[in-house]
Amino acid sequence: MSGGISQAAFTKALLDPDRPAPASLTSPSGAQAGKRFDVYRNNVAVSLTEALGVAFPVVRKLVGDEFFTAMAGVFLRAHPPKSPVLMLYGDQMPAFLEGFAPVRHLGYLPDVARLELQLREACHAADARPIAPDALAAIPPEDLASARFALAPATRILRSQWPVFSIWQANSEEGAPAPIMRGEDVLITRPGFDPAPQCLPAGGAAFIEALMAGASLGEALEKAGGDTAGFDLAATLALLLEGGAITSILTRDSET
Amino acid sequence: MRDNANHTPESLPPGPGVGYKPQHYSDILADPGPVRWLEIHAENYMGDGGRPLAQLRHLSERFPISVHGVGLSIGGEGRLDPEHLARLAHLVGWLRPASFSEHLAWSTHEGAFLNDLLPLPYTRATLARVCDHIDELQEAIGRRMLLENPSTYLAFAESEMSETDFLREVARRTGCGLLLDVNNVFVSATNQQTDPRACIDDFPIGAVGEIHLGGYDEDADDEGAPLLIDSHGREIADPVWALLDHTLARSGPLPVLIEWDNDVPEWPVLAGEAARAAKHLEKVAA
Structure with missing residues (x-):
């Protein structure tokens, strides 16, 4: 094999704009590649920055385009994609934001990134058929406490000490109310193909997380009550049902 | 026995196709115009579910589909990513597309995916590696693939053969077909200061199963x-349309794809480019 540049050296130069282009890469006249190598550098940085901008539109809006582009440049060099499937690229963004000094004053930013990541996960999660609207009412009352619920693969829960849903909504929808400083727990369902994030009542996150972990309705209620008094079971179940998030109910002797 | 009844044709029709963009979904179903087939980027259809897969399933009932991989890194020094091979095999398995193609390029190094089609030196070592990887891919997906010629911006001092000789030898050793991107030939020949027509004349045209056309931007080097x-x-530039005529005169009618991936226009503009390709194809069919 003849000498020449390894892909390791090519990659190193590609990701470091301060390095010169590798010497064995040339123009047709034999000159150093220079600007010609920069085409590849630019393709990598621009395409991954674009992917991150599409992935985190609210984070981008909150910090501004110019800042986001600079920050994406730091992120993509520290965390290049680990897979050519870019639909979920950026799973390390929340942790990155937690450690990125220039955004330390924006304490809510990592949770906004978590919410945007979960929305994308929900988009691409497996399809599922929700139960019929009256299926829950059809369960004999004596079987309710022991019933177990299977939830759609798109279902996600995010607990935050920040008003993460209100911040997301105020930056995504026209005329959304201004966020009030409080913690918010978010439920993401996917009725049809579009993820629908909603704020959960107190105790709702603990309740749904328990269901997801395989607890019965009675056990999940205990978890919810343990968190807060006055848990609104009816409102929480309604959010799940309206979001098409319940795909089957398992009672002692039947699966609905 | 209508060959449209069950969309698992063995090859693409020798007419115009377009790179599918989700924003054109309704327009395409309402009026595809001259468009006879669609190409998708494999990596955008590797989720577990959701709208992209549902739309693709529906479109595949109406149109022959070409699956075009943009991330396997066939020219990579490392081994092919077995998880990605499995994802490709899964997609090709359920969709049963009319064609599968990938690139003569690399894009992954030590697990980092760089999201660009990076260039290769045309050496005997590269040739052996690329052929091994194509053998492995064709084995994994259970069908013949088409390999696309790249756009290049620089040259490797260590290259030992021309790109066309390299592609000819890959096709001979692996039995794969070739995807001739006429715009890439024009871009590379301009950048390497060679003659694009001579490149087409030397191209192993008998192995070509599909043509790509796309638009380029103009800049200058140092x-x-x-x-x-x-x-x-x-839009596709005039000299590339002329080079298409030169190509089709050698090859006869082939499936011709319009690629428009950035600043994607409204459907009528893209359909207009496909109509223009149809006119060029009619000239050779007549």
């Missing part, structure tokens, strides 16, 4: 020499 960038962000 010495002021023209530097064309394969941007896929605008």
Whole structure:
């Protein structure tokens, strides 16, 4: 094999704009590649920055385009994609934001990134058929406490000490109310193909997380009550049902 | 026995196709115009579910589909990613597309995916590696693939053969077909200061199963020499249409794809480019 540049050296130069282009890469006249190598550098940085901008539109809006582009440049060099499937690229963004000094004053930013990541996960999660609207009412009352619920693969829960849903909504929808400083727990369902994030009542996150972990309705209620008094079971179940998030109910002797 | 009844044709029709963009979904179903087939980027259809897969399933009932991989890194020094091979095999398995193609390029190094089609030196070592990887891919997906010629912006001092000789030898050793991107030939020939027509004349045309066309941007290198960038962000340039005629005169009618991936226009603009390709194809069919 003849000498020449390894892909390791090519990659190193590609990701470091301060390095010169590798010497064995040339123009047709034999000159150093220079600007010609920069085409590849630019393709990598621009395409991954674009992917991150599409992935985190609210984070981008909150910090501004110019800042986001600079920050994406730091992120993509520290965390290049680990897979050519870019639909979920950026799973390390929340942790990155937690450690990125220039955004330390924006304490809510990592949770906004978590919410945007979960929305994308929900988009691409497996399809599922929700139960019929009256299926829950059809369960004999004596079987309710022991019933177990299977939830759609798109279902996600995010607990935050920040008003993460209100911040997301105020930056995504026209005329959304201004966020009030409080913690918010978010439920993401996917009725049809579009993820629908909603704020959960107190105790709702603990309740749904328990269901997801395989607890019965009675056990999940205990978890919810343990968190807060006055848990609104009816409102929480309604959010799940309206979001098409319940795909089957398992009672002692039947699966609905 | 209508060959449209069950969309698992063995090859693409020798007419115009377009790179599918989700924003054109309703327009395509309402009126595809001259468009006879669609190409998708494999990596955008590797989720577990959701709208992209549902739309693709529906479109595949109406149109022959070409699956075009943009991330396998066939020219990579490392081994092919077995998880990605499995994802490709899964997609090809359920969709049963009319064609599968990938690139003569690399994009992954030590697990980092760089999201660009990076260039290769045309050496005997590269040739052996690329052929091994194509053998492995064709084995994994259970069918013949088409390999696309790249756009290049620079040269490797260590290259030992021309790109066309390299492609000819890959096709001979692996039995794969070739995807001839006429815009890439024009871009690379301009950037390497060679003759694009001579490249087409030397291209192993008998192995070509599909043609790509796309738009380029114009820039200049450090010495002021023209530097064309394969941007896929605008109309196809006139000299590329002329080079298409030169190509079709050698090859006869082939499936011709319009690629427009950035600043994607409204459907009528894209359909208009496909109509223009149809006219060029009619000239050779007549």
